[in-house]
Amino acid sequence: MRLPVPGPRDVLTAIERGTDQVEALIGAVPRVLALLDDAERLLVRASAAIDRVREVTEAANVIVVRTSAVVDDADAQVVRVTGLLDTFEPSLTRLQPTLETLADTTSPDEVRALVQLVDHLPALTATVEKDLLPVLGTLGSVAPDLHDLLNVSRELNEILGKVPGIGRLKRKVEEDDDELPVT
Structure with missing residues (x-):
């Protein structure tokens, strides 16, 4: 090149x-x-x-x-x-x-009532524990006493039925009770 x-x-x-x-x-x-x-x-x-x-x-x-x-x-x-x-x-x-x-x-009134009930529960619980439960605990011992009282009442009724003139008095009381208005 x-x-x-x-x-x-x-x-x-x-x-x-x-x-x-x-x-x-x-x-x-x-x-x-x-x-x-x-x-x-x-x-x-x-x-x-x-x-x-x-x-x-x-x-x-x-x-x-x-x-x-x-x-x-x-x-x-x-x-x-x-x-x-x-x-x-x-x-x-x-x-x-x-x-x-x-x-x-559920209505609003029911809800308000439920809220009120819940507000009262602490006081209600305290009352039940303090007053009601002790009474309920003694009901077991009261039942025999009530049974005995009922037996005595029946015996007394039988004795009174044998007293002369008590039968007429008893019928009179029953008639007077029947005439009273029932409420």
């Missing part, structure tokens, strides 16, 4: 072109300087934008970490609630008709 060697004409053409190009190059210097100024301004703005993007990214990372913690807590609660629902689902399914009937038939 042959390498071209410039001749004298090529040198003259290059010089002519060179002066035109030098003049064009000198004319382009102000434009190049203006472009450099614009580039510097763009660089400053780009640097500020990059700094702002970095700040936003860091803030977003903080929010992502916090959000991740919230999501983890929510997941843990979902697991707990799911376990509870799985445990209580059969009972709640069986109770559903009862709860619906209760909701349909």
Whole structure:
């Protein structure tokens, strides 16, 4: 392969072109300087934008970490609630008709009365424990005494029935009892 060697004409053409190009190059210097100024301004703005993007990214990372913690807590609660629902689902399914009937038939007055009853339960419990339970405990020993009293009452009635004139008095009392209005 042959390498071209410039001749004298090529040198003259290059010089002519060179002066035109030098003049064009000198004319382009102000434009190049203006472009450099614009580039510097763009660089400053780009640097500020990059700094702002970095700040936003860091803030977003903080929010992502916090959000991740919230999501983890929510997941843990979902697991707990799911376990509870799985445990209580059969009972709640069986109770559903009862709860619906209760909701349909319970009036606000009944709810207020129930709340009042619950408010009175401590005093009622204390009274039952202090006064009623001791009496109920002695009923076992009272029953034989009542039975004996009933026997004595029957015997007394038989004895009185044998006393002369008591039969007429007894009939008179029974007639008077029959005439009394029933209330």
